[in-house]
Amino acid sequence: MTGSGIALAGLSKTYSSPEGPVHAVRGIDMRVAAGETVALLGPNGAGKSTTIDMLLGLARPDAGEVSVFGRAPADAVAAGAVGAMLQTGELIRDLDVRELVAMVASLYPRPLDVDETLALCGIEQIAGRRTQKLSGGQTQRVRFAIALVSDPELLVLDEPTVALDVEGRRAFWQTMRAFAARGKTVVFATHYLEEADAHADRVVLMAQGRIVADGPPTEIKGLVGSRTIRATLPGAPLDALGALPGVTSADRRGDAIVLVCADSDAAIRALLAAYPQASDVEIAGAGLEQAFVALTADGAVRA
């Protein structure tokens, strides 16, 4: 059925900058079924927000197509089917919180009740406060309320928990999940593997403008939660290295080898037993950044 869900096909976007062209998104294919909750996970500059801009019709793709419930993004937005919390943005001033949420609600055909939305977002106590007087976390909650009050079919959230305290995060995800449980489609961007793992049905891993992995959270967690071993080891065969216990993939950079490991403890023991001449050994932690570099450098991983 073409009318259901979201489809991004062959999407590319290049920005020009004084340092030359920036290939923010280079060929993304992705589908989101209606009712699914999908996390876009990736490091800074991966192209998550650019992808979201194209999904919302805020940026025109250089190539490729976007379909939101069978319509162009602008048409889906005009029909009131989309609610969004963008990554950057403050609130307009000189309205109180309740008035601002009510103003946005008035633009939609079937909004939620304003007071109910304020309660869901934990901002009923500050309903009467002027928007320019809010703290960072309060502003973030109001921005969530603005996205939610439209009761959209598709909710798009770009790094929604930035600036929220621990309790704020917990409450936020609880509200998001209750919303998703009503059969709504949710796409959110995040840097945090734990958030993607805990709150998405599916994780799409992005790096350098490409999708490097796409699958259930457990699968992505196995991939990204890995460690890498680097060592100077000229001449060792990659096949043999890749077959060592605990090693997922092996790669060579000049004289150095890079092993992506599911179990780095087993791998390092096996490596040193088999190749005592290995020098400059480094084990890098499970930081997203390193994992992305390992995943994208050789293009070896396609889940």
Place this chain on the structure above:
Amino acid sequence: MSAAYLRYELLRTLRNRRFLFLSLGFPLVFYLLVAGSSRGVRDLGDSGLSAPLYYMVGLVSFGAMSAMLSSGARIAAERQAGWHRQIRVTPLPPRAYLRAKVLTGYLMALLTMAVLFAAGAAMGVSLPAGRWLEMTGLLLVGLVPFAALGILLGHLLSVEAVGPALGGGVALLAFLGGTWFPISDHGLLHVVGQLLPSYWLVQAGHVALGGAAWGAHGWLVMAVWSVVLGRLAMAAFRRDTARV
């Protein structure tokens, strides 16, 4: 659905105290200084006009023009906050957005005019009701191109750039339009001035001084500017979806 949106936009404008006091206060203080010092002059430069009347009319067109253009500064500030992107992911139609911006501009212009009319009356200016109505009506029509220009500049310029652009633009338009002193009847300035909407706005004010209303030339210039600037403003809003 856009009625509620318009109501909140008007409310926001009136709540911005500093903006309100500065927009209304500047022309008023200016008027009180200029007209106050020549209050007793009943025949300004052999024109047969009293000084308070003459300056009131000049400042009404100047003040209404600046008030209208100031919507550009408010729009630039909203863009800085990223609100132009947030509003684009709601179903608010572009026309409804522009209508709200035009009407908030008119609200500011009308308040400015009311303040100056009241100050003029306090200085002894009195006009026949017909004259007064004709001038006001013509001024309101004459403000259309400035409403569009304000929106256009707001969507093109950053917060930092919009201040000098509006300040310089208002001064230049006012000068070439003959707000501060009459442009002679011939020569380059006159030719250029007659092609500008500010010239005709000033002429609209001069109706109160016994001047002629707009002829075909005036209506044509105003219509062309309104259509051209209106389209440009719409286009600028439509393509203004990037992060700034």
